[in-house]
Amino acid sequence: MLVGAVKRYGSGQSTVVALDDVTIAFPAGKFTAVMGPSGSGKSTMMHCAAGLDQLTTGRAFVGNTDLSTLDDRALTMLRRERIGFVFQTLNLVGTLTAEENICLPLTLSGRRPSDGVLDQVVSMLRLGDRMRHRPAELSGGQQQRVAIARALVARPHVVFADEPTGNLDTRSGQEILGYLRSAVDKHHQSIVMVTHDPNAAAWADHVVFVVDGRVHDVMDRPSADSVLDVMKGLGR
Numbered sequence: 001m002l003v004g005a006v007k008r009y010g011s012g013q014s015t016v017v018a019l020d021d022v023t024i025a026f027p028a029g030k031f032t033a034v035m036g037p038s039g040s041g042k043s044t045m046m047h048c049a050a051g052l053d054q055l056t057t058g059r060a061f062v063g064n065t066d067l068s069t070l071d072d073r074a075l076t077m078l079r080r081e082r083i084g085f086v087f088q089t090l091n092l093v094g095t096l097t098a099e100e101n102i103c104l105p106l107t108l109s110g111r112r113p114s115d116g117v118l119d120q121v122v123s124m125l126r127l128g129d130r131m132r133h134r135p136a137e138l139s140g141g142q143q144q145r146v147a148i149a150r151a152l153v154a155r156p157h158v159v160f161a162d163e164p165t166g167n168l169d170t171r172s173g174q175e176i177l178g179y180l181r182s183a184v185d186k187h188h189q190s191i192v193m194v195t196h197d198p199n200a201a202a203w204a205d206h207v208v209f210v211v212d213g214r215v216h217d218v219m220d221r222p223s224a225d226s227v228l229d230v231m232k233g234l235g236r
């Protein structure tokens, strides 16, 4: 959740206001899509909400925890224990196999995947025969699926995903959206997903439209058509 969130980059004449007084809740156990024109502040909003970047002013909460009250170590722990990430820069570790990458957040906090969860995630993402490969030996889409498996396998409270289906064919994209949906419906995880695709946004419970660093609109129970209409109205 962001309260009165402002994020400025740079100073003086070259200042960019990426978030301009944003207050928005990402409700627990819900699937939120974030849409808006290029450069409108979507990634900045996610990074600040996930504690990967600091606000200039305002507050960011994960659950009841005010991120500004945490030191670096506590922030790292919170991210590791409670948050999963799927970002465009996949951050897979080149020297580790797919399986080691997927389990890395758990390994770092001294845990192991719960029974069956690893198998379930790996088979859903059709990575079963790729688990011993390193990232360089995988296609772009397979790397994307490894990053998604890594975000899901620890069953974090919140998953932040930036264009998670961006590099995927339609079938794999639909499967991943279905799995994100079931993570919400079956396991009460919260998903916050940036997307440019109205069909992907239609899987969410609601869509937050961001324009020029502000929340322009929030739509409940979106359909691909209703999302497209709003996007057209934004003229982009």
Ligand SMILES: Nc1ncnc2c1ncn2[C@@H]1O[C@H](COP(=O)(O)OP(=O)(O)OP(=O)(O)O)[C@@H](O)[C@H]1O
Residues within 6 Å of the ligand: 009, 010, 016, 017, 018, 036, 037, 038, 039, 040, 041, 042, 043, 044, 045
């Ligand atoms: N590290 C940075 N330094 C300076 N300006 C930045 C930085 N990161 C983002 N910006 C600027 O902040 C604004 C918002 O960027 P952001 O990446 O959040 O937009 P976005 O909606 O995610 O865009 P896209 O859909 O193209 O990924 C843009 O004007 C961008 O140029």
